[in-house]
Every structure is written in C-alpha cells, then in structure tokens.
Amino acid sequence: MIDKKVRPILEMNAFDKQCPQSDSVARRIANSGASSVLFYRDPIEMVSAEGAWMTDIKGIRYLDFYNNVPCIGHSHPAVLEAVSKQIGTLNTNTRYIVPIVDEYLEALKSTFPEALNLTNIVLTCSGSEANDLAMRLACKHTQGTGFIVxxxxxxxxxxFVTQVSPSALKNTKLPDHVIAIPPPAKKYYGEEVGQGFANQVKAAIDQLNQRGIKVAALLLDSVFSSDGVFTEPYGLLNKAIEVVHQAGGLYIADEVQPGFARTGTAFWGFQNHHVSPDIVTLGKPMGNGFPMAGVVTKSEYLDAFCADVGYFNTFGGNPVAAAAGLAVLKEIQVNNLQENARVLGDYLKQQLQAIAEVSPHISEVRGSGLFIGIDVCDSSSAQKPDAEFTVKMIDRLRDENILIGAAGPDGSTLKLRPTLCLTKEEADYFIQAFAKVLGL
Ligand SMILES: Cc1ncc(COP(=O)(O)O)c(C=O)c1O
Incomplete structure (x- = not known):
C-alpha cells in the first residue's frame, strides 16, 4: 500500500503557462484560466482531421498516435452521416420511446458475454459520470464506502471520482476510504504478479476495516493505462477479484480506455483476463468523438439504487448519441477493426522490441493490440526511468509529425493509442520516425 506522490496525468507534456505565449495561446488561457491544459511547449492549432491524421493551421499533417477517441478514424463519414441524419430528424431526451436508442442498447449489450448477466445499461455523456454512477451503485449494493484503485x-x-484518481491529485492526500496499490506488474510484484496483487488487495481491505470502512469495490482500468500500460500476462486479476468478492465488495471494470476492440485480442479489456466484472464502465471511443459513455450493470444493483435516488441524464443516450454509437459498432464489426488492432499491434510491438534491443533509452515495450506502453530510461541504466528524455522524445516525434503522449507514475512511459483503422504504411511511418528520434 502506498501514499506515494505520482506525477499528475494532466501535467505530462503540458504547455508551461510561464513560457512566452502566442496570441492564440494567450487567448485560450484568458478564456479558460487555470483549467486550460494545452499539449506541447508550443501548442498546436488544429484545423481538420481525417483517418489517422490531423492537420494544423500551417497545413502540417500529424499521424495521431495519441487520441483513442476517434477509434474508427477522425471525421469518419459513417458517423457524420448517422449523426446528421438523426439530428435533422429527432433529438430529444430519453423519456420518449425512440427505437434507435433501444437498437443501440441491444447492439451494445450483445458485445458482452451473456453469462455476466449485465442486462442493464445507463448511458451518460462522459466516463467520469459513468464511474461516478458505478461507484454509487457499488456503495448502495454493498453498504460499504471503501474503494481500492x-x-x-x-x-x-x-x-466523487477525483477521490479515486490518485493521478489527478496534486497536493491532496487520498481520503481515508480510498487505498491505492501498485498495478499488477512484475516490476512491483516479481514473478507471482497475480498472487502479489491479490495480497495487496487483501491488505487494502484490512486497512480499510481498521479504519472502520467496509470495501465497496475494486475499481480497475483493465489496461492500467495511466499506470503505464500493463496488459499481460492475461489472467492475472482472478485472485484479486476473488479476494474482493469474499470481503463483500464488487469489481468494477473501467473500460473507458481499453474498450471497443482496442486490445485486439478481445472487444473488452477485462475479457483478456477471463474475469467477470460486476459493473463495467465505458466511454471515450464509444461515439468516435460524439460525447458518449455508459454503465453496464446487473439489474439488481440498479433496482436497489433507483429505489432510493432518482437518476436522469438529459443528454446521455439521446437518439443522436445512439446513431453515433451504432455507426461505431458497425464499423468495428464490418471492417474487422479488432483483428486489425491485433495484427498491427503485434507488428508494432515486434518492431519496437527490436529497437529496444539496440537503444539504451528503451527499457521495455509492452501492451496489447493498439494499446502499447514504451518505458524510457536513462542511457546509463534500464532501472532509471527518464521522464525528461520522454518529454524530449514527445517533442522530437512532433517534429517528425507524430502525436504521442506519456503515462506512468513519473511520466516516463510513452503511451501509443493510434486509430484502430491504422494501416501498415502508417505503422511503418511511426517506426521509422521513432528510430530516428532515438538516433538510430
Ligand atoms: C480510465 C479512465 N476512466 C475514466 C475517464 C474519464 O472519462 P471522461 O474524460 O470522459 O470523463 C478517463 C479519462 O481519461 C480514463 O482514462
């Protein structure tokens, strides 16, 4: 268990407001104030995007390896058509019957194994809202208030959700009802990752109990993206989930990052680990840029919650959202984008591992499908993470027309999340640029 300072995720590769500002940057900061977070020392003004590429005001095109929202490709014609048609016909809240909404809910449900009994879906507009509701469902069902992340x-x-997001907290300590533990990775637990992680979950439950708090849920991003991307070995979550269930808590799978086929080997990240979540939360790529998210749950949890509190979401799951969501699901299926993620993800990983063998700056490459983490280290030792050099690589890759971001407790893991429609040529473009910025 830890109360360790981690690098806030929003500070990674962020524009430093103390630096000289162009007119457009100053305008944004004047409008959004302290909440404005811009990427890069010299922020980019974007004007358009298509497929895997984004174009800035100077006409420079960037291969987008950062944004996992436009999963089927930027400005996708199928989403454009579906959204335009529906918004020109009917858009309203969910208190009327509009068949496209149920068509979407049924199509989405069919992507979950029936045995999980996740029969109800609440659509929201953001992953934050989805996790907020999932946590409230867990508290109601378990009569507990403790969370392990x-x-x-x-x-x-x-x-509520900020309290369970250590990487969002800059100066505040985690509240008593939240315990943070290292993600399930060999570097924290050695060879017996699954057992080590389960032991930490057990210790966290005991610590909560000592504070007079009962566990409500173990809340896990299925690919541990902001922890630095840990996807394998598959099957390592089983023991931890057993432990939380024995203590009467639930397992919430946060699929906001890995969901919708990105890991290549499964449609949902948790499926790679052969586990059965009690609640699943979704978001980001769900509407390919149209704001959509959701909670997929067993009806008993929702029944008990709604008997206590009214839940209504004006925009969540409106007919236009349903049209966007359907277009995304169809495109993933028709174009077999899950398989594309698997094949190109394996290819990228293999090429990057070959680079890691010859570059003293890369200590590890890992991930599944088109969700890859690359650990950047000091050239003197693979054991010394190098956040400063990571930022240099992000800047140098930008000069090579590639957008990429960082993650991990100290910001020294490069995080790759290109569109699922990536081509082999685009993967090669990335590999060549990556080797070049490492001086290879
Ligand atoms: C794993 C995870 N869950 C939830 C969220 C919150 O989603 P949103 O920004 O749509 O509220 C994020 C956002 O980055 C995320 O990465």
Whole structure:
C-alpha cells in the first residue's frame, strides 16, 4: 500500500503557462484560466482531421498516435452521416420511446458475454459520470464506502471520482476510504504478479476495516493505462477479484480506455483476463468523438439504487448519441477493426522490441493490440526511468509529425493509442520516425 506522490496525468507534456505565449495561446488561457491544459511547449492549432491524421493551421499533417477517441478514424463519414441524419430528424431526451436508442442498447449489450448477466445499461455523456454512477451503485449494493484503485489511476473528474484518481491529485492526500496499490506488474510484484496483487488487495481491505470502512469495490482500468500500460500476462486479476468478492465488495471494470476492440485480442479489456466484472464502465471511443459513455450493470444493483435516488441524464443516450454509437459498432464489426488492432499491434510491438534491443533509452515495450506502453530510461541504466528524455522524445516525434503522449507514475512511459483503422504504411511511418528520434 502506498501514499506515494505520482506525477499528475494532466501535467505530462503540458504547455508551461510561464513560457512566452502566442496570441492564440494567450487567448485560450484568458478564456479558460487555470483549467486550460494545452499539449506541447508550443501548442498546436488544429484545423481538420481525417483517418489517422490531423492537420494544423500551417497545413502540417500529424499521424495521431495519441487520441483513442476517434477509434474508427477522425471525421469518419459513417458517423457524420448517422449523426446528421438523426439530428435533422429527432433529438430529444430519453423519456420518449425512440427505437434507435433501444437498437443501440441491444447492439451494445450483445458485445458482452451473456453469462455476466449485465442486462442493464445507463448511458451518460462522459466516463467520469459513468464511474461516478458505478461507484454509487457499488456503495448502495454493498453498504460499504471503501474503494481500492491503482497508484496512478485516473477514473474521472467529478468530486466523487477525483477521490479515486490518485493521478489527478496534486497536493491532496487520498481520503481515508480510498487505498491505492501498485498495478499488477512484475516490476512491483516479481514473478507471482497475480498472487502479489491479490495480497495487496487483501491488505487494502484490512486497512480499510481498521479504519472502520467496509470495501465497496475494486475499481480497475483493465489496461492500467495511466499506470503505464500493463496488459499481460492475461489472467492475472482472478485472485484479486476473488479476494474482493469474499470481503463483500464488487469489481468494477473501467473500460473507458481499453474498450471497443482496442486490445485486439478481445472487444473488452477485462475479457483478456477471463474475469467477470460486476459493473463495467465505458466511454471515450464509444461515439468516435460524439460525447458518449455508459454503465453496464446487473439489474439488481440498479433496482436497489433507483429505489432510493432518482437518476436522469438529459443528454446521455439521446437518439443522436445512439446513431453515433451504432455507426461505431458497425464499423468495428464490418471492417474487422479488432483483428486489425491485433495484427498491427503485434507488428508494432515486434518492431519496437527490436529497437529496444539496440537503444539504451528503451527499457521495455509492452501492451496489447493498439494499446502499447514504451518505458524510457536513462542511457546509463534500464532501472532509471527518464521522464525528461520522454518529454524530449514527445517533442522530437512532433517534429517528425507524430502525436504521442506519456503515462506512468513519473511520466516516463510513452503511451501509443493510434486509430484502430491504422494501416501498415502508417505503422511503418511511426517506426521509422521513432528510430530516428532515438538516433538510430
Ligand atoms: C480510465 C479512465 N476512466 C475514466 C475517464 C474519464 O472519462 P471522461 O474524460 O470522459 O470523463 C478517463 C479519462 O481519461 C480514463 O482514462
């Protein structure tokens, strides 16, 4: 268990407001104030995007390896058509019957194994809202208030969810009802990762109990993205989930990052670990840029919650959202984008591992499908993470027309999340640029 300072996720590769500002940057900061977070020392003004590429005001095109929202490709014509048609026909809240909404809910449900009995879906507009509701469902069902998360987790921005997002907290300590533990990775637990992680969950439950708090849920991003991307070995979550269930808590799978086929080997990240979540939360790529998210749950949890509190979401799951969501699901299926993620993800990983063998700056490459983490280290030792050099690489890759971000407790893991429609040529473009910025 830890109460360790982790690098806030929003500070990674962020524009430093003390630096000289162009007119457009100053304008943004004047408008959004302290909450404005811009990427890069010299922020980019974007004007358009298509497929895997974004174009800035100077006409420079960037290969987008950062944004996992436009999963089927930027400005996708199928989403454009579906959204335009529906918004020109009917858009309203969910208190009327509009068949496209149920068509979407049924299509989404069919992506979950029936045995999980996740029969109800609440659609929201953001992953934060989804996690907020999931946590409230867990508290109601278990009569507990304790949460266990990983040390650099990010689960969203509401007051409740910020409390379980260590990487969002700059100066505040975690509240008593939240315990953060290292993510399930060999570097923290050695060879017996699954057992080590389960032991930490057990210790966290005991610590909560000592504070007079009962555990409500173990809340895990299925790929531990902000912790630095840990996807393998598959099957390592089983023991920890057993432990939390024995203590009467639930397991919430946060699929906001890995969901919708990104890991290549499964549609949902938790499926790689052969586990059965009690509640699943979704978001980011769900509407390919149209704000959509959701909570997938067993009806008993929702029944008990709604008997106590009214839940209504004006925009969540409106007909236009349903049209966007359907277009995304169809595109993933028709174009077999899960398989594309698997094949190109394996290819990228293999090429990057070959680079890691010859570059003293890369200590490890890992991940699944098109969700890859690359650990950057000091050239003197693979054991010394190098956040400063990571930022240099992000800047140099930008000069090579590639957008990429960082993650991990100290910001020394490069995080790759290109569109699922990536081509082999685009993967090669990335590999060549990556080798070049390492001086290879
Ligand atoms: C794992 C995870 N969960 C939840 C969220 C919150 O989603 P949103 O920004 O849509 O509120 C994020 C956002 O980055 C996330 O990475």
């Amino acid at each position: 990983t040390e650099s987790a990010y689960h969203g921005n509401t007051a």
